[in-house]
Amino acid sequence: MKRTDKKPKVTVYLAGDSTVADCPPHEAPMAGWGQMLPLFFSDEAGVVNMAKGGASSNSFIDEGGLDDITERLAPGDYVLIQFGHNDQKPYGTDPYTTYQEHLVRYVEAVREKQATPVLITSAERRRFDQNGKPADTLGDFPKAMKALADSFDVPLIDLWSKTKALYESLGIEGSKRLFVHFQPHEHPHYPNGIEDNTHFSEAGARQVARLVTEGIRELGLPLSAYLLCERSDFRAGV
Structure with a gap:
């Protein structure tokens, strides 16, 4: 949580997977977009x-994550919810x-606490097809979330589409810097190298967090009032 002497007027809770989560220091510079969200x-x-x-x-529910959030919720708070990557696995949903x-x-759990749930389609992986276009790797999960959001009148940020557009704008090579790519011995945390897409x-987590805040503004949520003016150094390509 952002450190400040002031008591926040509103709290934003994040429920999600490793693409959202805070990464431990030994994995740096790997980061989830939620790690960068307080900057905005x-x-x-x-x-x-x-x-x-x-x-x-x-699993987030089974391991008590949802209960941990709802126990802390106050009326007027927000919960941003992004799942999909691990739901694809054989033991998934x-x-x-x-x-x-x-x-x-x-x-339902968030609304029961008079807080606002916001569904977020999963950030896409960095995969390109033979035509140099970002590939779809998340199957029907983004579509299923959109359908659910429509049925239950839940605000939704289509991060899946936003990240695909970002990757396409940067291209196959340019989009690499959004992810963790190191040659062997290039970074002490990854002595054997890594190519994680x-x-x-x-830098990538900042860009994706920026897209999330863009979605918050587009939805016209009252939460937008707490967003800082966009910084040019957080834009893609920096």
């Missing part, structure tokens, strides 16, 4: 990142049945 808010808003690496929409059922549990670098 004034001191009147607190950000509490409860996302967990490896979490699916189901089905997009149009169990996945949607789990999302409903988040929505799912998890963000700190």
